[in-house]
Amino acid sequence: MFIAEHFMIAVARLVDYVLWAYMILIIARVVVSWVSADRYNPIVRFISRTTEPVLGPIRRRLPDLGGLDISPMVVILGIYFLREFVVSSLLDMALALR
Template sequence: MYQLTHIISYLFEIYSFLVIARVLMSWVPDMERTGFGQWLVRLTEPYLAIFRRFIPPFGMIDISPIVALLALQLIERGLMTVLGSFF
């Protein structure tokens, strides 16, 4: 059980870093056109699109990734609580 929760926790952490990298990438012109940029968009856009439907950008500022990261933390904590109660 200990190893399973660590693996899940690491996966959530990695995905959080990918979302942060996507946000940072948006500050660099044409970065999304690179191979790495396209890969990063394919991994993060399905998740971020959920939040963009409900939280429109405020001018040039998009706060949906912040909400997405907070939701990701809540999902992780909830999953860890559920797994902890089973084992």
């Protein structure tokens, strides 16, 4: 069970790092939307292309609040939930294999 335990821990850490990095991208997207950044900048385009597939469907389902976009907040709360629930569950399952 040594290998399975360490594999589960590695998967949990990888999921945690990916979720954390995506949350940073969403925060960067919010900051970019506040300043008048060049839409054709490669960094801005990368941030937009990686976050829009998640933010777009959520934005369409939320009510219109008159120019206030709360979809990043909803996604960040979802990521926080996933980090707390999924990653913690994976780590607990890995420790139970001891």
